[in-house]
Amino acid sequence: MAEFSYQLVEEVAKELYIRALKKLPPDVKDALEKAYQKETNDTAKGIFKTILENIKVAEEENLLICQDTGLPIYFVTMGSKFPVDGARVVKALTKGAERATLEHPFRGSSTHALTRVNPQTSVGDGLPVIHWEFDEEASHLEILMVPKGSGSENMSAMNMFIPADGVKALKKYVLDRVIASGSKPCPPGIIGVGIGGTADLVTVLAKKAIVRPVGSVNPDPQLAQMEQELLKAINATGIGPMGLGGDTTTLAVHIESAYTHITQNPIAVNTQCWPARRARAKIYPDGNVEYGF
Amino acid sequence: MAHHNLATPLSEEAVRQLKVRDTVTVNGHIFGIRDATQIRMFDEKQVPPVDLKGAICLHTAPSLKKVGDKWEKICVGTTTSIRMERFTPPLIEKYGVRAIVGKSGLLEGSLEAMKKFGACYLAIVGGAAALETQQIEEVEEVYWEDLHPEAIYKFRVKDFGPLIVAMDSHGNHLYFDVYSQAKQKLPEIYGELGVA
Numbered sequence: 228m229a230e231f232s233y234q235l236v237e238e239v240a241k242e243l244y245i246r247a248l249k250k251l252p253p254d255v256k257d258a259l260e261k262a263y264q265k266e267t268n269d270t271a272k273g274i275f276k277t278i279l280e281n282i283k284v285a286e287e288e289n290l291l292i293c294q295d296t297g298l299p300i301y302f303v304t305m306g307s308k309f310p311v312d313g314a315r316v317v318k319a320l321t322k323g324a325e326r327a328t329l330e331h332p333f334r335g336s337s338t339h340a341l342t343r344v345n346p347q348t349s350v351g352d353g354l355p356v357i358h359w360e361f362d363e364e365a366s367h368l369e370i371l372m373v374p375k376g377s378g379s380e381n382m383s384a385m386n387m388f389i390p391a392d393g394v395k396a397l398k399k400y401v402l403d404r405v406i407a408s409g410s411k412p413c414p415p416g417i418i419g420v421g422i423g424g425t426a427d428l429v430t431v432l433a434k435k436a437i438v439r440p441v442g443s444v445n446p447d448p449q450l451a452q453m454e455q456e457l458l459k460a461i462n463a464t465g466i467g468p469m470g471l472g473g474d475t476t477t478l479a480v481h482i483e484s485a486y487t488h489i490t491q492n493p494i495a496v497n498t499q500c501w502p503a504r505r506a507r508a509k510i511y512p513d514g515n516v517e518y519g520f
Numbered sequence: 521m522a523h524h525n526l527a528t529p530l531s532e533e534a535v536r537q538l539k540v541r542d543t544v545t546v547n548g549h550i551f552g553i554r555d556a557t558q559i560r561m562f563d564e565k566q567v568p569p570v571d572l573k574g575a576i577c578l579h580t581a582p583s584l585k586k587v588g589d590k591w592e593k594i595c596v597g598t599t600t601s602i603r604m605e606r607f608t609p610p611l612i613e614k615y616g617v618r619a620i621v622g623k624s625g626l627l628e629g630s631l632e633a634m635k636k637f638g639a640c641y642l643a644i645v646g647g648a649a650a651l652e653t654q655q656i657e658e659v660e661e662v663y664w665e666d667l668h669p670e671a672i673y674k675f676r677v678k679d680f681g682p683l684i685v686a687m688d689s690h691g692n693h694l695y696f697d698v699y700s701q702a703k704q705k706l707p708e709i710y711g712e713l714g715v716a
Contacts, residue, residue: 270541277645285650294597294649334583399715406702410624413646460713464702472698502647
């Protein structure tokens with residue numbers, strides 16, 4: 228087998244960033260189309276019409292869906308049957324995200340946390356965000372790219388409840404967060420919820436929840452039921468698209484969970500906007516690349 | 521819910537006829553401004569080199585590229601307005617701005633100024649930057665270029681919209697209405713969810 232090309236990973240990382248910014252996944256488009264069809268509020272119906280037209284124009288004219296090209300997040304799944312050099316993958320993803328920004332070009336949003344200096348590269352210390360996963364059966368490298376805009380990310384929150392607060396507190400927390408966020412996260416998108424784990428893990432779980440396709444259901448029936456209950460409750464608020472009133476305030480609620488400590492009851496909410504952007508690629512050892520969502 | 525075709529600059533009369541939930545399409549010019557622009561105007565007390573009387577201002581940090589002397593658009597979208605709340609009443613009172621285009625709305629101070637001086641808030645669909653970019657025909661001028669991407673941009677627009685009147689000059693605030701209706705429903709929703 229020829230030596231695996233990390234240059235290819237860089238090209239894929241660049242390509243995925245640009246693809247994600249221009250074409251929404253079919254599950255998100257379908258959910259927005261359905262929301263438009265069933266909307267009964269005239270203002271909201273008009274907003275959905277604009278959203279659908281914007282998606283179409285971006286695809287046809289090769290334009291960015293939204294000007295906020297976000298911070299780049301990569302979820303990497305390494306297959307045990309195709310082990311790669313993680314350090315070189317990190318370098319390739321970083322370079323790919325930077326090249327997307329400079330070569331497309333589009334506005335870079337990464338900024339030094341104190342000096343606020345923006346290198347216009349979308350990367351910097353600690354960026355891109357990279358989450359690693361492993362698959363014993365896979366013989367390819369999978370990369371999922373998520374550009375995360377600030378309007379929605381700024382509405383994220385986490386809280387450490389105590390066990391005595393129960394599940395009730397968790398449900399109420401999610402609903403209250405959505406109401407407090409109102410129009411700011413460009414609803415209707417996806418409400419990602421993390422339950423359990425530690426303070427760091429619970430926020431990662433919430434992020435994993437927003438990258439699940441709309442229509443996917445948590446395999447745990449108890450969590451699946453909670454997803455449905457929260458979806459119904461959130462849409463009953465009438466906050467609607469862009470917070471201007473309507474039947475659909477969120478397209479989906481996704482919950483991901485982990486075991487936690489006997490004294491802990493953590494929750495995190497990660498909010499995704501209606502342009503719930505993501506792009507995926509599978510890289511095979513022979514250099515073949517399969518693109519998808 | 522009426523639809524209005526507005527040409528810029530806006531008169532007080534044109535703004536006073538707008539009611540929340542009405543929709544608006546704009547032809548003419550729109551000025552892009554943002555946080556840094558208004559920090560210079562109001563905190564550093566510098567007067568912008570362009571007349572904003574009757575203007576429509578858009579909260580944006582556009583992606584543009586300069587080709588020779590000319591600025592070309594890459595992507596123009598709209599940012600969250602609330603960060604610019606404290607600048608908006610003086611923008612309306614001192615400079616005569618008649619409309620703000622943004623997302624997520626502004627607060628009571630701006631609403632009061634809109635009522636007193638005849639101005640409004642026009643909500644754009646956040647995230648829909650592809651359409652917005654297409655509706656901007658040309659970046660005619662950039663003032664305070666050193667602040668780019670938060671300079672002052674004079675955009676010539678064609679059929680810009682539809683925008684939704686979310687705060688009118690009669691004291692109506694659509695975001696507040698939607699929020700208070702959600703609050704009213706909340707006890708029932710809590711009950712249904714079993715968290716009351």
